[in-house]
Amino acid sequence: MGQTSLDKSKIKFLLLEGVHQSAVDTLTAAGYTNIVTHPKALPEEQLKAEIADAHFVGIRSRTQITEDVLESANKLIAIGCFCIGTNQIDLSAATEKGIVVFNAPFSNTRSVAELVIAEAILLLRGVAEKNALAHRGVWQKSASGSFEIRGKQLGVIGYGSIGMQLGVIAESLGMQVVFYDVTSKLPLGNAMQVASLSELLAKSDIVSLHVPETGSTKNMIGEQELAQIKKDAILINASRGTVIDIDALAAALESGHLAGAAIDVFPVEPKSNDDEFISPLRKFDNVFLTPHIGGSTMEAQENIGLEVAEKMARYSDNGTSTSSVNFPEVALPAHTDMHRLLHTHRNVPGVMSAINQVFAENEINIRAQYLQTTKDIGYVVIDIDAEYSELALKKLNAIDGTIRCRVLF
Numbered sequence: 001m002g003q004t005s006l007d008k009s010k011i012k013f014l015l016l017e018g019v020h021q022s023a024v025d026t027l028t029a030a031g032y033t034n035i036v037t038h039p040k041a042l043p044e045e046q047l048k049a050e051i052a053d054a055h056f057v058g059i060r061s062r063t064q065i066t067e068d069v070l071e072s073a074n075k076l077i078a079i080g081c082f083c084i085g086t087n088q089i090d091l092s093a094a095t096e097k098g099i100v101v102f103n104a105p106f107s108n109t110r111s112v113a114e115l116v117i118a119e120a121i122l123l124l125r126g127v128a129e130k131n132a133l134a135h136r137g138v139w140q141k142s143a144s145g146s147f148e149i150r151g152k153q154l155g156v157i158g159y160g161s162i163g164m165q166l167g168v169i170a171e172s173l174g175m176q177v178v179f180y181d182v183t184s185k186l187p188l189g190n191a192m193q194v195a196s197l198s199e200l201l202a203k204s205d206i207v208s209l210h211v212p213e214t215g216s217t218k219n220m221i222g223e224q225e226l227a228q229i230k231k232d233a234i235l236i237n238a239s240r241g242t243v244i245d246i247d248a249l250a251a252a253l254e255s256g257h258l259a260g261a262a263i264d265v266f267p268v269e270p271k272s273n274d275d276e277f278i279s280p281l282r283k284f285d286n287v288f289l290t291p292h293i294g295g296s297t298m299e300a301q302e303n304i305g306l307e308v309a310e311k312m313a314r315y316s317d318n319g320t321s322t323s324s325v326n327f328p329e330v331a332l333p334a335h336t337d338m339h340r341l342l343h344t345h346r347n348v349p350g351v352m353s354a355i356n357q358v359f360a361e362n363e364i365n366i367r368a369q370y371l372q373t374t375k376d377i378g379y380v381v382i383d384i385d386a387e388y389s390e391l392a393l394k395k396l397n398a399i400d401g402t403i404r405c406r407v408l409f
């Protein structure tokens with residue numbers, strides 16, 4: 001592990017929302033000791049106060065990192081999302097400030113897929129409703145409306161990591177899988193891509209959503225789409241709450257058009273476990289309502305803790321930004337005996353030439369240089385001899401277009 005210009009004990013990691021102990025252990029093993037943890041998301045004002053002197057923040061899906069919050073985070077160099085979704089962060093504001101965002105793109109994939117399969121089986125057997133009735137003393141032994149999952153058609157909307165994993169498990173249970181995605185995807189097993197959302201909705205016995213929260217997915221299942229779903233089909237959403245128009249879903253359940261639903265994510269979710277969960281779906285016995293637990297298994301949380309903490313420690317130690325969701329990706333070797341300058345800048349003509357001029361004009365030999373760019377920003381890493389790093393840092397910071405520059409040694 002490389003050393004950082006700031007003593008490791010002074011680099012503050014703020015970990016929120018009960019991030020798994022494996023994250024703390026990983027950071028501690030990497031030599032970081034200033035780790036502040038909170039079991040819950042913080043109210044906005046407290047978040048602003050605590051993030052003010054943090055170099056790294058670790059969150060899950062509840063903490064909203066808005067532009068306003070980032071205004072208070074002047075020392076922040078990276079955000080670790082200990083989950084898949086990154087929609088809770090204003091990514092363009094973070095990028096503008098040169099803050100790298102990491103997530104765990106695969107660690108809870110299996111957990112979500114397993115939950116969806118379990119819900120699909122139980123909904124096809126009417127277990128949600130029969131269980132609720134039994135708790136109220138009603139004995140409803142009947143085969144009517146109960147079906148095996150074998151031979152049924154599963155429609156997956158969003159055939160990414162979770163959608164694909166779900167499709168594979170579903171096929172192993174004898175289901176047929178169709179999927180709809182905005183990009184062409186290699187179908188795993190015998191799955192088949194359909195050309196339109198309408199086609200998928202009209203064909204499927206079970207419709208399951210696995211898209212990210214974006215402008216294009218907002219309310220993608222509304223009144224019109226619900227009407228296109230086969231009568232007596234079931235709908236599952238463990239992606240993001242904004243994807244379904246929840247009032248339209250309540251109406252489709254009220255009318256009996258759908259046989260049931262399983263919803264794990266909601267347009268508005270309680271801020272903490274102490275707050276009441278309010279939803280028009282609460283009255284339906286044939287609907288599984290779960291508190292955003294698709295990825296909440298011990299296995300997933302431990303793996304996520306390890307994965308994201310490693311990414312943050314590596315970025316802190318040597319500048320590696322591999323698998324960041326908003327930054328040019330640079331995988332860096334160790335920089336033994338050298339000082340390493342990390343320069344983030346707007347990707348406009350002239351910046352790289354101004355950077356290289358600093359070294360030419362001051363007769364500083366570049367021992368190694370790594371550059372990656374995205375459309376908007378460039379990330380250049382330059383290794384030089386130790387004696388020049390203070391001067392170079394000052395000069396690089398003065399270049400027009402610089403977002404941020406730091407030095408590691």
Ligand SMILES: NC(=O)c1ccc[n+]([C@@H]2O[C@H](COP(=O)([O-])OP(=O)(O)OC[C@H]3O[C@@H](n4cnc5c(N)ncnc54)[C@H](O)[C@@H]3O)[C@@H](O)[C@H]2O)c1
Nearest residue numbers: 084085158159160161162181182210211212238239294295
């Ligand atoms: N409930 C939970 O606890 C939980 C856990 C993990 C992930 N999630 C959510 O699940 C989402 C999906 O996770 P993933 O790992 O499979 O993501 P992914 O990025 O691997 O896959 C998403 C897929 O959706 C497709 N897509 C995007 N916009 C679309 C649109 N408008 N129509 C159709 N397809 C579209 C993409 O092309 C991609 O194939 C995450 O973004 C996250 O919000 C929820």
Ligand SMILES: O=C(O)[C@H](O)COP(=O)(O)O
Nearest residue numbers: 060061062083084085295
């Ligand atoms: O994006 C995700 O991975 C899920 O929504 C899980 O979020 P959580 O860590 O808040 O459970």
